[in-house]
Amino acid sequence: MPELPEMETYRIMLSERIAGKLITGAAVTRDKTINMEPDAFISDVVGRTVWFVERRGKHLLLHLDDGRRLVIHLMLGGSLYYGDEEDRPDRTVQVELSFGSHKLFGIGLRLGYVHLLSAKEAVERFKELGPEPLDPRLTAASFRKLFQGKRGVLKSALVDQQTIAGIGNCYSDEICFTASIRPNTRIPSLRDEEWERLFRATQSVLRDATAAGGYMESPTFLGDTLTGGYNERCRVYDRGGQPCLQCGTAIEQSEVASKKMFYCPSCQPEQ
Ligand SMILES: [Zn+2]
Known part of the structure; x- marks a missing residue:
């Protein structure tokens, strides 16, 4: 299961590629991977811009321009891939987000998930989480x-x-x-x-x-x-x-x- 260094690597790499970019399309092939009806999920995220990518513990948070966040947890067996259609992963993709010609593919998300949360819901989700081990305030x-x-x-x-x-x-x-x-x-x-x-x-x-x-x-x-x-x-x-x-x-x-x-x-x- 990916841990802090793996998720931080994703955060750095995805920040370089999707921060400031418009989500031009989305697809969901496994309803259980998301937290709402697929049609509602797609219409809510398409047209939004990803402001920045944050990491909290083993979660990745895509901050959207309407204040909501896409919270990604890969759990066991999940991974992310960024590429174009020609480069599409040779595995079942559960969720994909398009950024023009390129897509962010969520793969192996059987236990993992992509949840669209309001700022308040995100705070609630993470309130039990312990501090970040690399937080400079931690002595x-x-x-x-x-x-x-x-x-x-x-x-x-x-x-x-x-x-x-x-x-x-x-x-x-x-x-x-x-x-x-x-x-x-x-x-x-x-x-x-x-x-x-x-x-x-x-x-x-x-x-x-x-x-x-x-x-x-x-x-x-x-x-x-x-x-x-x-x-x-x-x-x-x-x-x-x-x-x-x-x-x-x-x-x-x-x-x-x-x-x-x-x-x-x-x-x-x-x-
Ligand atoms: Zn030894």
């Missing part, structure tokens, strides 16, 4: 406070969108590796210096992954060479049995709180 101390009172394991809290937004299965493991903490460590047992490392690791991993284009492999447009650049750079995620790039020990794969976790048993010693 080591306020980061630690987010986890205050939690008794569970670190991995569960990192992927909990109400605690902190945008982190999922992949980056929670990468962050824990960078911080040299095992993902199944209980939160109350984390020491001061570990909180400090965890805060710094969260920022550095998410920044590096965004700069490298995230780990999603499918390109966002023809000639896109950035998207997916981080896939090769993941150090533990999906590397079960392979040698740790830091110490050579085989990366372990196990499960914690019904989620997969990958870690190096030597670089991330059990507490």
Whole structure:
């Protein structure tokens, strides 16, 4: 599932391509992907201009010139592609928005969605969401406070969108590796210096992954060479049995709180 770096990569790439552009057409082939009748959805979005593209957690928000937002969540298996008709993806497209000769295709949106919301509805939708990990206002101390009172394991809290937004299965493991903490460590047992490392690791991993284009492999447009650049750079995620790039020990794969976790048993010693 795409996480903060993947969605931020989409935000940057789509901002360059659709910000300030008029939506000249729309099509919906799966009613459940949107939040209203397809005809109403199409007539509401066509003729609107996309002012700018924002990201909040794992959501992408296309701000329209009537104050409404198209909120996109890709969930598991969803992706976006921007191209012309000749370049149409060879997969079922659930929602498409036309910008003249080019289209934004929403693909694999079985669980994912594209919802048209008013400003008020958007505020309501995101009110439970935790802060952005890369918000410059977030300090080591306020980061630690987010986890205050939690008794569970670190991995569960990192992927909990109400605690902190945008982190999922992949980056929670990468962050824990960078911080040299095992993902199944209980939160109350984390020491001061570990909180400090965890805060710094969260920022550095998410920044590096965004700069490298995230780990999603499918390109966002023809000639896109950035998207997916981080896939090769993941150090533990999906590397079960392979040698740790830091110490050579085989990366372990196990499960914690019904989620997969990958870690190096030597670089991330059990507490
Ligand atoms: Zn190691």
